[in-house]
Amino acid sequence: MQYGVSLQSYNTLGFEATAQALAEADSLLSLRRILAAGHHRFRRIIPLGGGSNVVMKPCIEGLVVRYTGRRIWQESVNEHEALWHVEAGVNWQALVEETTRGGWWGLENLALIPGSVGAAPIQNIGAYGTEIGDRIENVHVMHIADGRYEILDRTQCDFGYRHSIFKAALAGRVMIVRVVLRLGLEGKPRIDYGDLARRLSGTPGPSDIATAVADIRREKLPDPHVLGNAGSFFKNPVVPPEQAERLMTQWPGLPVWKTAQGTKLAAGWLIDQCGWKGYCDKNVGVHRQQALVLVHYGDASVNDLLEMAGRIGDSVEARFGVTLEMEPGIIGR
Ligand SMILES: Cc1cc2nc3c(=O)[nH]c(=O)nc-3n(C[C@H](O)[C@H](O)[C@H](O)COP(=O)(O)OP(=O)(O)OC[C@H]3O[C@@H](n4cnc5c(N)ncnc54)[C@H](O)[C@@H]3O)c2cc1C
Known part of the structure; x- marks a missing residue:
């Protein structure tokens, strides 16, 4: 646990902010320990991922906790489908690249969204006509108050436009530690949004679509590393x-x-x-x-x-x- 930590490099807006304390956990055991210790010493425990969807004010009272576990494994459903178990600390774009390059459909339209896998269900990230909620099988969480482990299936997550239960009843109350996604080796391109279709020819695969989406986004959106x-x-x-x-x-x-x-x-x-x-x-x-x-x-x-x-x-x-x-x-x- 570090005390009095600058979070300027942990928010893509780049504002100077100091957290009373910051702790990172790369396993469920260490997360449970950190949460238990945090309750004794701090008034608040605040989950954080890549800081790409937060506005940080200068003084952050409490313990900021990041879950950095980055394990990924597949559970086969049938010869065309698998459940991808992805820990919250995995970088979202790294996951999009790994899945689409392997020929898996599902995440291609969500390429180049910054941040972590753990934060993706929170506002049900969406782009180019798709939302992650459509692919989520379930979300694994640890309750901040008592370390209880719970698995919420897609319907319990209450996904909507930029909305989920994690922004409502469970806001600030759970750490998302794993997201399970249902991806397929067969899929239909969804390229009827914006100028995506114009960029693609023939029969594009998931990797072609992810590359085209990333190219368009680079042209249209400022890179947070630069601005x-x-x-x-x-x-x-x-x-x-x-x-x-x-x-x-x-x-x-x-x-x-x-x-x-x-x-x-x-x-x-x-x-x-x-x-x-x-x-x-x-x-x-x-x-x-x-x-x-x-x-x-x-x-x-x-x-x-x-x-x-x-x-x-x-x-x-x-x-x-x-x-x-x-x-x-x-x-x-
Ligand atoms: C250039 C740019 C483009 C973007 N484009 C899109 C887009 O197309 N579509 C879209 O939907 N969003 C977009 N975003 C927003 C952002 O990238 C996503 O919302 C992303 O999922 C945030 O991830 P993060 O890890 O940075 O979350 P953070 O900013 O760290 O956290 C966001 C919220 O989630 C909470 N949180 C973070 N991790 C956890 C966890 N493990 N458990 C519990 N709570 C947690 C935090 O407390 C905070 O309330 C964009 C942002 C940028 C900078």
């Missing part, structure tokens, strides 16, 4: 169909997607219409090509970023009557 960011800063708002109809009549260019929960509006478009794209002040700003991505140019205050995010939300609300919700969570004070 601090947390990907999409706001969720795409989901509104009732009648409200969407009214907005589309008034704003014919508004991109929308119909979903089971309602009509999803492109938050980036709403923000762009309010004139924020490329905005910069006090070393924080809105990315020049992607209005949904807020960026940190270095040595800025996290409060300036949050204050700007608040003003962006206010302007979208005033113009369109739509409320934006932040996607990353805030840690610390």
